[in-house]
Amino acid sequence: MELPKKCIIAKNYWRFTNPLNPYIMNMPLTMDYTKKQQSRYIKQFQKNKEELKTDCHKLWREICFLKAKGKCEYPKCYNPATQPHHIKTKGGYPYLKYDPENSMALCYYHHDGGRYGAHHDINFKEIIIKNGVRTKEFFDKLERKADKGYKLDLELEFLYLTKLKQELTNK
Numbered sequence: 001m002e003l004p005k006k007c008i009i010a011k012n013y014w015r016f017t018n019p020l021n022p023y024i025m026n027m028p029l030t031m032d033y034t035k036k037q038q039s040r041y042i043k044q045f046q047k048n049k050e051e052l053k054t055d056c057h058k059l060w061r062e063i064c065f066l067k068a069k070g071k072c073e074y075p076k077c078y079n080p081a082t083q084p085h086h087i088k089t090k091g092g093y094p095y096l097k098y099d100p101e102n103s104m105a106l107c108y109y110h111h112d113g114g115r116y117g118a119h120h121d122i123n124f125k126e127i128i129i130k131n132g133v134r135t136k137e138f139f140d141k142l143e144r145k146a147d148k149g150y151k152l153d154l155e156l157e158f159l160y161l162t163k164l165k166q167e168l169t170n171k
């Protein structure tokens with residue numbers, strides 16, 4: 001089907017027809033709608049920004065725990081993971097907030113609760129690398145990504161996280 005170029009629906013078409021997006025099905029593609037009507041049509045399926053943020057965070061957290069198989073990732077810790085840790089801080093790197101690579105599943109003690117926790121021990125990263133939990137290359141790559149910086153697209157992020165969670169769950 002030929003899509004009209006200046007059509008809002010067409011612009012958003014690939015997102016809304018993405019089979020991973022559970023919110024949009026069978027959107028009628030037509031120029032019979034005015035731009036305003038198109039916007040309104042799209043809006044009824046769109047999650048608002050706050051909903052998207054909440055859902056992205058939820059998915060990010062679930063993926064973090066799924067990847068770690070529910071255990072705290074700190075070396076020789078056998079506690080269940082209860083807290084997802086942002087390796088690069090949310091405040092300093094908001095665009096990495098929902099990045100699954102920017103996460104580590106930890107217990108309360110190894111996150112924020114104890115002196116060996118990620119937020120207190122200045123040697124935390126070194127210990128993580130030394131024990132093979134993450135490689136130095138992993139951290140370098142994350143640093144490069146953090147340096148670059150980019151604009152967060154919540155809808156895209158949501159679709160990506162939904163897909164990743166599906167993959168991890170089906171493993």
Ligand SMILES: [Zn+2]
Binds near residue numbers: 073078106
């Ligand atoms: Zn732990």
